[in-house]
Amino acid sequence: MVTIPVRPSRALAQHLPSVRRATALVPAASRCRTAATVRYQWGRQTVSVPANPRTFSTSPSRPFKTDDVLQRTNTEFSPFSVEGKTAIVTGAGSGINYVFAKQLLERNCNVLLADLSLRPEAQALIYQYSARNGRTARAIFVKTDVVQWPDLDAVFTTADAEFGGAEIVCPGAGVYEPHWSNFWHPPGTARSHDSASPANGIGHYATLDINLTHPIRCTQLAISRWLNPPPTTAPRHMKATPANPKRIVHISSVAGQTPGFSTPLYQASKHAVSGLIRSLAPLDSLGIRVNGVAPGVIKTPLWTEHPEKLKMLDTNVDAWVEPEEVADAMVRCCEDEAVVGGWVLEVLKGTTRNVDWRNDPGPTGEGADASNRATTIAEVYQWLAEPGWGVPTKK
Known part of the structure; x- marks a missing residue:
């Protein structure tokens, strides 16, 4: 030393x-x-x-x-293992979050999967880990619309009832700027599901509600519970301290480091998530570590089942990042003592690194980008050339 x-x-x-x-x-x-x-x-x-x-x-x-x-002031931090803990993972019905949930369960960590629905592999995971014998982790599903705050409240109260609380929270649900909530398809236009004239007058973009507002709210709910636990809470669910640490793992993206003309709402949401992670770094001093991952192009249904996104890829040139690589980094966000609060781990094909918040060179490895993005940029200009672009045709 x-x-x-x-x-x-x-x-x-x-x-x-x-x-x-x-x-x-x-x-x-x-x-x-x-x-x-x-x-x-x-x-x-x-x-x-x-x-x-x-x-x-x-x-x-x-x-x-x-x-x-940051915040390593005269403090001894207890090592953190996911084994024997409980995690809340939104968006765990598929993709990265499903793989993260699977890895946690394999490490004997209970998981509450919160999503609108489950793909067959996630349903199988629930069945596999349904035992209550106390010798294996348990998985439960709570149907959740993450833009509905009462649903988010219900996720946490269910975790309290089933497991006595959760030590790990991952607000992972997200969308990749679908046409139904897209900057280039404004509210009230034919392709958009966002309302131009909401009943209460308060406008919303679903992409931002899912990708940004939902992780912010989940983070608040987690911090509130960890600082104000119920008096009947079991010892491991007592108030968060450096000796009784908790974890919040967010999912940003390499899009949080770069511009993206065809997906500006998605880029904005991921820039914001990375900013949220870094801004909450001082919570480490209270035993609440907030960090996250910034994946590249991941082989999940977010890409593979959306032809409008797949056309950005040249499969002869572009590399996929496997979701297991991202889930590995998410486990490290929980357990690795060198991954401190405020870090955003960029995950590309075969490489993981912390993204500096000042003067970072940006993502450059395999799996960092899609080489045919020019096709979607050209498509945006076609939309802008349509007569009456942006004029609402419905409420």
């Missing part, structure tokens, strides 16, 4: 020119218990950095920053 005094008013990197955070994430078992600690001594900030070359390196691609040790 090396201890380096620095001035609080200067950037940490200026005083640690040779210290760099390792880009590669290695198994938690090979690391020191905590990545770093921050404490104050007589007005001077002292950063204690583990002298472990597998945790820190001199790679110029990943500067060590004050944000990496």
Whole structure:
């Protein structure tokens, strides 16, 4: 352990020119218990950095920053394992969230799958993990429309009733700017399901309600329960503290780092989710870790069952990222002590890295993009050329 005094008013990197955070994430078992600690001594900030070359390196691609040790103030953090815990996962009826739920169950973590419906593989998962013998994890399904806040409340109350609460929350449900809630098909136009004249006068874009408002609300509900647990709560569901930690895992996207002319609502929602994750990093000090993943082009029904999206891909050139790679990173968000609060793990084909919030080079590996996006851009211009574009034709 090396201890380096620095001035609080200067950037940490200026005083640690040779210290760099390792880009590669290695198994938690090979690391020191905590990545770093921050404490104050007589007005001077002292950063204690583990002298472990597998945790820190001199790679110029990943500067060590004050944000990496945010809120590590005189605190011992208990190791976190998903085993024996309970997770709430929205959107778990298919795709990344289904695979994440499956991996949690395989690690003996109960899972509440919250979705509008279940694909056959998710139904099979519920059946497989339906036992109440106390020796295996249990899975239950709660039909949930994530834009309905009473439904979200019901998810948490069901978790309380069935499992005594949840230690992991993943508000993973999302849509990829379908035509029925799309910037280029404004509310009230033929293809849109968004109303131009809602009964209460309050307008909504379903894409934003699902992709952004729902994860914000789930995060609030989780924090509220963890800071104000019922008096009859079992010990492991008591108030969140560094000794009794909890986890919130969000799903952003590489779209949260890039522009996207054909899907501006989706891009905006994922930029916002990444901003939410980073903004809530200080909750780590209360034992509530908020982080997430930013996948590339994932082989899930979000792509494979939507021809309007598939035409962006050239299967001879573009690489798929497998959902198992993303789920692996989500488990690491829960368990890996080097993945601190506020981190957004970009997941491409065969690579996972933290996305710096300042001056990040952006996604560049395999699975980062679809090479035929020009076809959807041309389609947008065709829509804009239609007579009366954007003029509502229905309520």
